Amino acid sequence: MADFIFDRTMGANKLENIPKTIVLVGLMGAGKTCIGRRLAKRLGLPFIDADDEIEKSAGCSIPDVFDLYGEAEFRNGERRVIKRLLNQPVHVLATGGGAFVDDHTRRRVKDMALSIWIRADIDVLLSRTKRRDNRPLLRDTNPREKLEELIKQRYPAYEEADIVIENGHESPDVTVDLVITALEAFISPASCNKAST
Numbered sequence: 001m002a003d004f005i006f007d008r009t010m011g012a013n014k015l016e017n018i019p020k021t022i023v024l025v026g027l028m029g030a031g032k033t034c035i036g037r038r039l040a041k042r043l044g045l046p047f048i049d050a051d052d053e054i055e056k057s058a059g060c061s062i063p064d065v066f067d068l069y070g071e072a073e074f075r076n077g078e079r080r081v082i083k084r085l086l087n088q089p090v091h092v093l094a095t096g097g098g099a100f101v102d103d104h105t106r107r108r109v110k111d112m113a114l115s116i117w118i119r120a121d122i123d124v125l126l127s128r129t130k131r132r133d134n135r136p137l138l139r140d141t142n143p144r145e146k147l148e149e150l151i152k153q154r155y156p157a158y159e160e161a162d163i164v165i166e167n168g169h170e171s172p173d174v175t176v177d178l179v180i181t182a183l184e185a186f187i188s189p190a191s192c193n194k195a196s197t
Contacts, residue, residue, distance in 0.1 A: 018043060019187065021085075022092045023109050025100035025158055026118040027150055029128035031167045031175065035118055036094035038176045046091040050099060054081050062096075079105050086112045097150065101157040110160070114186065116179060117161035122147055124168055162186060 022039070024032040033049050040047035051062055054077055058065050065074045078096060082105050085093055093113070100106050100115065109115050120128075125147050158164075163182045167175045 017187075018045065018090055018183070019114075021088075021090050021113040022183070023086075023100075023113045023115045024092070024094045024118055025109075025115055025161055026097065027120070027125055027147065027154065028097045029125040030097075030118040030120045031128070031172065032094040032118050034172050035165075035167065035175050035179065036092050038172050039179055040092035042176055042180065043092070046089075048085055048088075048091055048093050050078065050082055050085060050093060050095045053085060054078055054096075057081055075102060078102070083108060097154065100161070101154050106157060106160060114163070114183070115161040116163045116165055116182070117158045118165055118167050118175075119158070120167045122151065 022043075022045075024036050024039075026032055033051075036049070037047050054065070054074075055061055057080075058077060060068070062074070065077070075098065078099055079102055082093075082095060082099055085091075086108055095105075100109065122144065126143055129143060129147075163179075163186055165175060165178050165182060
């Protein structure tokens with residue numbers, strides 16, 4: 001279970017001296033890339049989207065990787081790319097929805113980074129994922145049923161993240177404030193109050 005769970009009622013503080021890469025995990029549509037870009041800017045860190053790096057490495061889009069090689073080979077490539085990215089200097093890394101579910105990747109993230117689960121309810125996820133048609137796992141299926149299935153499969157792994165942040169309909173900047181507050185509490189727990197449920 002995550003050490004800290006923060007909700008929308010908490011404030012935000014300034015954070016400096018990030019000791020490790022910050023890895024954002026969660027389901028597709030949770031807002032990892034959107035939040036990650038803003039968070040990196042606020043912290044003065046580089047931002048990397050693992051999916052973009054996978055596409056560069058593969059030389060084709062993620063849907064094409066799924067179509068040409070299948071999900072298992074995609075996951076193998078994803079594992080290798082994230083391993084490489086975690087060896088880079090401190091940055092903010094947004095991962096794909098299945099990355100943290102992989103045992104090897106999750107252990108590596110735990111050893112080398114700070115993990116944050118960006119959690120959103122299913123209606124928010126549905127609203128966001130329907131805007132784009134590049135989600136291989138949602139093609140040719142009922143999106144709600146598939147997301148419900150993924151929630152059951154993946155939430156136990158996501159619960160191992162260091163921090164959990166609820167991301168709903170508020171502005172991304174509000175969510176970034178929550179992330180920064182949570183990071184400050186996690187990195188300097190002696191000077192902050194823990195929040196949990």
